[in-house]
Amino acid sequence: MAARIHIHLVSDSTGETLESVARASLARFEGVDAVKHFWPLVRSKGHMDRVLDDIASNPGLVIFTLATGEVRNHLETRTEALGLPAVSAIDPVVAGLAMMLGKAATAKPGRQHKLDxxxxxxxxxxxxxxxxxxxxxxxxxxxxxxxxxxxxxxxxxxxxxxxxxxxxxxxxxxxxxxxxxxxxxxxxxxxxxxxxxxxxxxxxxxxxxxxxxxxxxxxxxxxxxxxxxxxxxxxxxxxxxxxxxxxxxxxxxxxxxxxxxxxxxxxxxxxxxxxxxxxxx
Known part of the structure; x- marks a missing residue:
C-alpha cells in the first residue's frame, strides 16, 4: 500500500513556487499518497492560527515561503512545539544570492508578481x-x-x-x-x-x-x-x-x-x- 502523508504548503503569496517544489520533490518517491493542504496569501497571525489548527489536526511536512518575520516566526515556533518539520522552499537560494550580491533580501511578500x-x-x-x-x-x-x-x-x-x-x-x-x-x-x-x-x-x-x-x-x-x-x-x-x-x-x-x-x-x-x-x- 502507498505511504500516506500530509503536506502543508504555506505561502504569503500565490503559492506557485510551493506547488512546483512539492510536485518535483514528490516525483522522486514512489508509492506515496500525498494529501496536500494549500494555504496561499497567509499574511497575518490570525490567518496563521487557522492554518496551524489544520496542521495540528493533520500532522505532516510543512513547506513554506514566508517573507514577513512575525508570521514566519509564529509558524516555526508552533511546528517545533508540535514536533513537525518546517522547511523553507527558497531560503538556500536567497542566502546564496545575498552572499553573491553583498546585501540582504527584502521582506516583501508577492514581490515576484509585481505589475512591471x-x-x-x-x-x-x-x-x-x-x-x-x-x-x-x-x-x-x-x-x-x-x-x-x-x-x-x-x-x-x-x-x-x-x-x-x-x-x-x-x-x-x-x-x-x-x-x-x-x-x-x-x-x-x-x-x-x-x-x-x-x-x-x-x-x-x-x-x-x-x-x-x-x-x-x-x-x-x-x-x-x-x-x-x-x-x-x-x-x-x-x-x-x-x-x-x-x-x-x-x-x-x-x-x-x-x-x-x-x-x-x-x-x-x-x-x-x-x-x-x-x-x-
Whole structure:
C-alpha cells in the first residue's frame, strides 16, 4: 500500500513556487499518497492560527515561503512545539544570492508578481497566443516568437499556453491531410518553428479517448491506424524538408515539451546572444 502523508504548503503569496517544489520533490518517491493542504496569501497571525489548527489536526511536512518575520516566526515556533518539520522552499537560494550580491533580501511578500513591464509583456503573450491558436490569424505569425506545427492531438495548444505564461508569443498550426499549409508559413523569418510529433499508436489512443469524451463514435478515419501512420509520416517529411527541429511528445509532460522548445530556440541563437522572450513579447 502507498505511504500516506500530509503536506502543508504555506505561502504569503500565490503559492506557485510551493506547488512546483512539492510536485518535483514528490516525483522522486514512489508509492506515496500525498494529501496536500494549500494555504496561499497567509499574511497575518490570525490567518496563521487557522492554518496551524489544520496542521495540528493533520500532522505532516510543512513547506513554506514566508517573507514577513512575525508570521514566519509564529509558524516555526508552533511546528517545533508540535514536533513537525518546517522547511523553507527558497531560503538556500536567497542566502546564496545575498552572499553573491553583498546585501540582504527584502521582506516583501508577492514581490515576484509585481505589475512591471515583464508582467504586462506576459499578459500580452498570453493574449496573442489565445488569439492565434489552431491556425487562427495566420497573417500575424511574423509577430510570434514561436510557431508550433503538428498533426491533431500533439499537445500544440497546451504547450503554446505554457510557453505564453513564460512570456513567449506562441502560435500553432494543425496539419490536416485534406488541407495544405498556408504558403507564407514557409517564408516566415521571425518565429522559431518547431514540429511536434508522436508515435502513431499513442496518437490513435489519445484521439480515441478524445472522441469518447465527446460521446462520438471512435471508429472514424480520425483514428484509423493506417491513416494516422500516414499523417505522422507526412508531417515528419515536412519537418525534414523545411529543416525544422522536431520534438517527440510521446509520454512527455507539457512542461517538458515547452522546456525542450526553449532549449532548441536558445541553441539556435547566435553564439553569445542571450535567450528568452523578445522585448515585444
Amino acid at each position: 513591464d515583464a508582467y504586462f509583456a506576459r499578459v500580452e503573450a498570453i493574449n496573442y497566443t489565445m488569439a492565434h491558436d489552431d491556425g487562427q490569424m495566420a497573417e500575424n505569425w511574423n509577430e510570434a516568437d514561436i510557431l508550433l506545427v503538428g498533426v491533431s492531438r500533439t499537445s500544440k495548444t497546451p504547450t503554446s499556453i505554457y510557453l505564453a505564461n513564460r512570456g513567449y508569443k506562441t502560435a500553432n498550426y494543425p496539419l490536416v491531410p485534406t488541407r495544405d499549409p498556408p504558403p507564407h508559413m514557409f517564408q516566415l523569418k521571425k518565429p522559431f518553428i518547431v514540429g511536434l510529433t508522436t508515435t502513431p499508436q499513442r496518437l490513435v489512443e489519445v484521439r480515441r479517448n478524445r472522441l469518447l469524451s465527446l460521446a462520438q463514435a471512435p471508429d472514424t478515419t480520425y483514428v484509423d491506424n493506417e491513416r494516422v501512420k500516414a499523417e505522422v509520416l507526412n508531417a515528419r517529411r515536412l519537418f525534414a524538408d523545411q529543416g525544422w527541429p522536431v520534438i517527440d511528445v510521446t509520454r512527455k509532460a507539457i512542461e517538458e515539451t515547452a522546456a525542450a522548445v526553449i532549449n532548441l530556440m536558445n541553441e539556435a541563437l547566435p553564439s553569445g546572444e542571450a535567450g528568452g522572450p523578445s522585448p515585444s513579447a
